[in-house]
Structures are given as C-alpha cells and as structure tokens.
Amino acid sequence: MSVKRVGVVGSGIMGSGIAEVAAKAGYEVVLRSRGQATADAMVAGLEKSLAKQVEKAKIEEAERDACLSRVRAVTDLGELAECDLVIESIVEDLPTKKHLFTELDRVCGDATILATNTSTLPVIEMAMETGRPDRICGVHFFNPAPMMALVEVVRAITTSDETIATAKGFAETCDKNAVLVKDQAGFIVNALLFPYLNNAVRLYDAGVATREDIDAAMQGGCNFPMGPLALLDLVGLDTSLSILDALYAEFRDPNYAAVPALRRMVTAGQLGRKSGMGFYDYAKK
Numbered sequence: 001m002s003v004k005r006v007g008v009v010g011s012g013i014m015g016s017g018i019a020e021v022a023a024k025a026g027y028e029v030v031l032r033s034r035g036q037a038t039a040d041a042m043v044a045g046l047e048k049s050l051a052k053q054v055e056k057a058k059i060e061e062a063e064r065d066a067c068l069s070r071v072r073a074v075t076d077l078g079e080l081a082e083c084d085l086v087i088e089s090i091v092e093d094l095p096t097k098k099h100l101f102t103e104l105d106r107v108c109g110d111a112t113i114l115a116t117n118t119s120t121l122p123v124i125e126m127a128m129e130t131g132r133p134d135r136i137c138g139v140h141f142f143n144p145a146p147m148m149a150l151v152e153v154v155r156a157i158t159t160s161d162e163t164i165a166t167a168k169g170f171a172e173t174c175d176k177n178a179v180l181v182k183d184q185a186g187f188i189v190n191a192l193l194f195p196y197l198n199n200a201v202r203l204y205d206a207g208v209a210t211r212e213d214i215d216a217a218m219q220g221g222c223n224f225p226m227g228p229l230a231l232l233d234l235v236g237l238d239t240s241l242s243i244l245d246a247l248y249a250e251f252r253d254p255n256y257a258a259v260p261a262l263r264r265m266v267t268a269g270q271l272g273r274k275s276g277m278g279f280y281d282y283a284k285k
C-alpha cells in the first residue's frame, strides 16, 4: 500500500519528532493535538528545529519551506479520516490508548493503517479495540526521533503481512533502519535497556556514587553517548516508569520492578527535562 498522508496523534516529545521526520521525508502530515495552543506550539517547535538545520547548513531554505508547507496542525480527530497511516504517540497508558484506537477506528477510512509508538504496551490490546486488527501494528521510534536511526516495526498476532510491509517501507523512506519484532513488552531495545536504567537508579539511590559519576562511568567505561540518569531524564521519568511497570506486568521479572525512588520522583512531578527537574536540574541551565 502506498502512503502519502500520515497522521500523528500526540504533541509530546515523540509526536513532534515523528511529525518532523515524516514531513522531511516528503509525506503530508496531519498533526493532531487536543488543544489549539499545543498544536500551535508544535508547529512553532518544528519551525525552530528546521531553522536550526538551515543555520547549520544541513538543509536549504527551500527544503525548510516545503517541509513546513506539508504539515497541518489540527485539533479535530476527524481530520485524520483521509490519512493512509496514523501513528499515535500519546501518553503511555493502555486504557487511554485503547480509547484512542476506538475513536481512530471510527473516524479513519477503512484502508488506513493505525500504528502505535508505544514503548512497551501490548499492540494486540489496541488492535482488538478496532474492527481492523489486521491493519494495526507498532512503529516504535526512538528519542529524539529526527536523530535516532532505528524504528522497531511490531507485529501483533493479528497484523497482516501487507501492514508490516507498508510500515517497514514507511520507516525506510524516513531514512530509518527498520527491525521487525513480535508484540512482546519492551520489544528488543527497551527489554534490554530498562533493567540497566533501573539498576542505575538503584545505585544512585543507594548512594554508591554521585549522579555525575554514574553517568561519567557508563560514558567513559562503555563508550555510551549518554549516562543512564541523563538518558532517563531525556526519555521522561513518567514514561520510563510506565515502561518498567508494563515490563514487570508482563514478565514478573524483578529486574523490571521499578526502584521505589523512581516512582517517588514521578509522584513529585520530577519528570526529567520536560518538567525542568529530574536527576538533574534543567531550570538552572
């Protein structure tokens, strides 16, 4: 199936990034946010990001203008009706995502493929909210989406070969390396990454080393581009906690049981970069 128009639902860190990636790849993008203010903020954020790329001579002004002209920010879900592919990237909460899939199934054309950018939640649960479980899959981008090379394409047990081929083709035209994975919590990357991140919080909470030294150790000792605590702040501590909870719910493996300190930080509203405070204080920067 050929994809021309892509819908993106959710105006957070990932929704904005995916919209930018798809628009740069030449797709028409309909970006749906619940409020006009956030919809406008997303377009402003995209303008800023593209302006920086022009400044750094990564793209030409004409490419920036063409890219912006392909993006339309809307608040009405019904505006997604004619999209060939809709990618939802709203909060990592299963009941909320299931409700959205019911609504998307109602408003979108029969042929539309509905994809989720979930990090860990069961794709089949969302698929079964719709009358088109063969046209549902996961398209899991990484953060920041414009920079990260990977997309995990997730096959639920109901997903058709055609849907997988379309999703994989879409990811590849966005210049991403697409890997195929079955619908199992955490897919490949987060199933392997999150025990490590969780254990970094455990070390920090136990006072084994400072946050700076934990991060410096993993950067210098393993050649990782960022340390685990800085990475948790980038991902968002609320999203990270939801990921660990979903992994634990599926596998009951103690490595996935969120360290209590992480839960307390989320309760306190310390969500990382997006709230200005996490393991590091971003308000001071």
Ligand SMILES: NC(=O)c1ccc[n+]([C@@H]2O[C@H](COP(=O)([O-])OP(=O)(O)OC[C@H]3O[C@@H](n4cnc5c(N)ncnc54)[C@H](O)[C@@H]3O)[C@@H](O)[C@H]2O)c1
Binding pocket: 010, 011, 012, 013, 014, 015, 034, 089, 090, 091, 092, 093, 096, 117, 118, 119, 120, 140, 141, 142, 143, 234, 235, 236, 239, 274
């Ligand atoms: N942060 C990451 O590093 C990362 C990486 C890959 C995938 N993801 C996945 O992407 C999705 C979004 O994560 P994010 O980091 O962009 O989160 P975020 O907190 O930045 O944004 C979440 C968005 O969901 C919206 N939202 C909240 N409740 C809603 C509702 N009831 N209906 C509709 N929209 C609602 C919010 O307004 C916000 O725009 C999640 O499924 C997450 O697991 C996140």
